[in-house]
Amino acid sequence: MSSSQDEHIILGQINGIYGVQGWVKIFSHTEPRENILNYSPWLVRVKGEWRTMSLQDGRSQAGGKSIIAKLDGVDDRDVAREFMGCDIAITPDQLPDTDDGYYWRHLIGCEVSNLQGEVLGQVSEIVETGAHDVLRVTQILPGGETRTTLIPFVMDTFILAVDVDAKRIQVDWQADDEDSDT
Template sequence: MTEKGNNFTDLVTVGRITTAYGVRGWVKVHSYTEPMDNILQFPNWRLRGPKGWETCQIDAGRHHGKGLVVHIKGIDSRDEATQFCQCDIAVVRDLMPVLEPGEYYWHQLEGLRVVSHFQGEVYDFGNVAHMMQTGANDVLVVRGGADRRERLIPYLPGQFVLEIDLQAGVITVDWDPAF
């Protein structure tokens, strides 16, 4: 299952295997996709575990409670399934669906520089460390900048997020530097 010599730099993390489920090789999955079952549209996964990246195929998956359970092809016992617990799940970036103009995947925003044009002044807040979901809206977690502060900026395009320029690597926001 291990792919050696392949370039895994063009992968997007889409979830994580949390634990084994049942006795027939199924695992529980925490999906980062929205909606969560979109992760099932990718039958070929890359799993990052202690041995590095490995390729596997998913031959079944379904909702279970508030989450998902998945069967990895060729894994037919609980003991075999436990080797994948706590592994990140990634897919090849080129397989991600094309978004509408003005829509972005989180991985596209992470790492971008964030600047604020607040009351006529320009402030460099640093870079998007990661994104998080709060229920009401997504949030940019921004770290660095001149004052070395961490800022939580609601990802609300048109309200706080004024412009996203992927080519320049900059997100322009309207955010008070005191927050």
Template sequence: MAAADNALTSEQVLVVGRVMAVHGVQGWVKVYSHTDPMENIFEYQPWYMRRGEHWLPVTLTGKRRQGKGLVAGVQGCNDRDQAQQELVGRDIAVPRDLLPRSGGGDYYWRDLIGLRVKLADGRDLGQVHSLMETGANDVLVVRGDGDSLDREERLLPWLPEQVILDVNLEHGEMRVDWDPEF
């Protein structure tokens, strides 16, 4: 990995994948991508991997689709044992400013996590804890807390104009049309 003078903080990066396993004997690794399509992870360069408190840049020596997955070679990692020890299990991040701005009703999941979820009448259902990808549509995991009408966890489908009425990132909340008893 590169020198610490090129390091970024956790606030400056976004995790877009993870090194899952070694591939072959020359230090290549299997990569899991959070991007859609998965090959888009290769478009964001350089990659950053955490070393202690800092994220340090890594340079790819090669990259490709391999079967149903992705594999990559990282500069300075030339054998299987070294890749296993230094890379496997590490998150892959990119600088946040490399990502295009969302807009026009499109949001990054990271922008939705933490938003307060309120019914049209103002009652609070809780906060967006996470999102799940399903075949039909994405699903918000909303957890009730001390500020909500109860402490229930609810799964709300991401259906703009049907369930999701409004998203206001500036105010940190979204309005939904949902039966709280469901």
């Protein structure tokens, strides 16, 4: 799987300080929240510039509801305060391999076609619903109008094949299903 070295995956944000020894509070987008601590180094966006920072220590607090971290070189409260509001990211090569060979982000932009060979559009978003995720497939119609089709991401039922290298997804879904918005 190839990726650009300039690509960053935002995992969270520094949203506070903790104590007097340079610890920071972290808002994590990972699931579970403490998974953000499995990555180091972090790329921290400070005043618009990405800075590589190693994670010295970290832990969850309050039963996993909050995360605190200690970054190398941040040894007091005043220095830690300078990082408040800064995004935390990693590069794609820091992600572990997946069983199916792709992450949701790889599906964005994939062309979706059905068993009849009809192109339904491109994946524009993946919506988390709780029960199962849903592909939002957008098609530009003649005249510039768009049609959005929502397709449940259920492998072997609606999603038949995913080829992220070719940027194609084959689905068992009809083009004229009533679940489409215009």
